[in-house]
Amino acid sequence: xxxxxxxxxxxxxxxxxxxxxxxxxxxxxxxxxxxxxxxxxxxxxxxxxxxxxxxxxxxxxxxxxxxxxxxxxxxxxxxxxxxxxxxxxxxxxxxxxxxxxxxxxxxxxxxxxxxxxxxxxxxxxxxxxxxxxxxxxxxxxxxxxxxxxxxxxxxxxxxxxxxxxxxxxxxxxxxxxxxxxxxxxxxxxxxxxxxxxxx
Amino acid sequence: xxxxxxxxxxxxxxxxxxxxxxxxxxxxxxxxxxxxxxxxxxxxxxxxxxxxxxxxxxxxxxxxxxxxxxxxxxxxxxxxxxxxxxxxxxxxxxxxxxxxxxxxxxxxxxxxxxxxxxxxxxxxxxxxxxxxxxxxxxxxxxxxxxxxxxxxxxxxxxxxxxxxxxxxxxxxxxxxxxxxxxxxxxxxxxxxxxxxxxx
Numbered sequence: 001x002x003x004x005x006x007x008x009x010x011x012x013x014x015x016x017x018x019x020x021x022x023x024x025x026x027x028x029x030x031x032x033x034x035x036x037x038x039x040x041x042x043x044x045x046x047x048x049x050x051x052x053x054x055x056x057x058x059x060x061x062x063x064x065x066x067x068x069x070x071x072x073x074x075x076x077x078x079x080x081x082x083x084x085x086x087x088x089x090x091x092x093x094x095x096x097x098x099x100x101x102x103x104x105x106x107x108x109x110x111x112x113x114x115x116x117x118x119x120x121x122x123x124x125x126x127x128x129x130x131x132x133x134x135x136x137x138x139x140x141x142x143x144x145x146x147x148x149x150x151x152x153x154x155x156x157x158x159x160x161x162x163x164x165x166x167x168x169x170x171x172x173x174x175x176x177x178x179x180x181x182x183x184x185x186x187x188x189x190x191x192x193x194x195x196x197x198x199x
Numbered sequence: 200x201x202x203x204x205x206x207x208x209x210x211x212x213x214x215x216x217x218x219x220x221x222x223x224x225x226x227x228x229x230x231x232x233x234x235x236x237x238x239x240x241x242x243x244x245x246x247x248x249x250x251x252x253x254x255x256x257x258x259x260x261x262x263x264x265x266x267x268x269x270x271x272x273x274x275x276x277x278x279x280x281x282x283x284x285x286x287x288x289x290x291x292x293x294x295x296x297x298x299x300x301x302x303x304x305x306x307x308x309x310x311x312x313x314x315x316x317x318x319x320x321x322x323x324x325x326x327x328x329x330x331x332x333x334x335x336x337x338x339x340x341x342x343x344x345x346x347x348x349x350x351x352x353x354x355x356x357x358x359x360x361x362x363x364x365x366x367x368x369x370x371x372x373x374x375x376x377x378x379x380x381x382x383x384x385x386x387x388x389x390x391x392x393x394x395x396x397x398x
Contacts (some may be wrong), residue, residue, distance in 0.1 A: 005227065007254045008265075009252070009255070009265045009267050009328060010252060010256065010290070012251065012252065013248045013249065016241070016245040016248035017248075019234075019244065019245065020230050020233070020234070020245075021230060021240035022230075027221070027292055029218050029383075030220060031220060031221075031353050032252075033289060033291070035218075035249070036252065036253075036256060037310050037311070039218055042218035042219075043252075043253055044249070044250075044253060045215045045218065046215040046245075046246075046249060047246045047249035047250050047253075048217075049211050049212045049214070050216035050234070050243070050245060050246035050249075051243075052211065053201045053211065053212040053235065054239060054242055054243060057208045057209065066208045067208055088239070089234070090232060091209070092228055093230070093290070112236065114249045124313075161284040184228075185225075187383065193278055
């Protein structure tokens with residue numbers, strides 16, 4: 001019998017696809033087969049997008065979101081309300097906040113949340129950078145807009161403790177956002193409502 | 200408000216990831232975020248695997264499976280039974296047949312099956328190449344090992360008509376394989392049993 005690597009030349013691609021979150025061996029096999037048999041253009045486009053994104057995207061030095069520049073377009077916008085700083089978990093959450101049109105302040109993106117299951121502790125989030133950012137002398141209110149999940153609440157709780165200890169005013173999105181849901185999936189009206197009623 | 204492409208620099212990667220089968224926009228967002236925030240090595244490995252696979256993997260000119268050579272290791276093996284030709288849908292199905300250890304003939308890999316829903320008709324499968332392969336003068340029996348799904352059965356039916364019209368003996372894996380399942384998921388003992396009892 002031939003070696004597996006000989007009769008399965010897609011094996012290296014299958015192994016690489018398994019590093020995508022939520023992709024097991026059968027899904028990876030199907031993806032590899034699909035790309036090589038039906039969509040080689042898609043495979044090339046994906047390889048190119050990966051390389052270009054790796055080469056061109058950095059973290060904004062001020063808010064930590066993904067950006068093509070050292071400072072992202074929002075942080076570079078001097079016309080926003082410097083007294084408000086909104087803390088979100090991911091760039092997708094930031095985008096959801098922006099789409100509400102109800103917020104004109106700046107952001108800080110944690111790029112994650114406390115998650116003991118995934119080995120993400122307080123030290124892995126940029127909490128010390130958040131403290132430095134919030135203490136720039138202009139920020140008067142830090143609005144915590146982490147998800148209303150157990151992990152998001154734990155993250156908000158820890159951030160609140162740290163920020164209040166430094167004398168900063170901390171608010172949280174109102175509980176109009178349905179408990180147990182994640183921010184980026186919530187309808188915009190609910191997010192806007194919760195923003196107005198922050199406490 | 201900033202442009203979406205400015206505040207979402209991962210957008211090109213998200214678009215590229217959506218070409219993977221079964222990946223919608225939310226899954227693609229999660230994959231892109233995971234790769235860029237937590238596993239840039241994985242992103243590089245995936246880009247490299249895609250390019251290397253695209254550049255090095257071709258179809259075996261004899262059986263159509265994926266291969267690093269013009270002729271795959273199985274087709275190059277002169278020690279196999281040239282009187283038997285087993286028709287499977289995918290390289291994964293071929294691998295499952297090989298793992299049973301119960302088959303010593305050659306293969307023909309359709310690289311798909313008739314699927315009107317996905318726009319895959321008889322012309323898209325290599326049925327004419329299968330006819331040419333089966334009429335090499337050595338093949339005495341063509342064993343159809345397509346899946347026992349509606350689509351696999353339709354494929355087997357069409358192949359049977361074409362092959363019998365040319366005077367070839369056609370057999371089908373015994374129905375020991377549970378109806379409604381796909382070959383690559385079936386346990387090896389069941390496949391081996393179905394091979395022995397082919398009719």
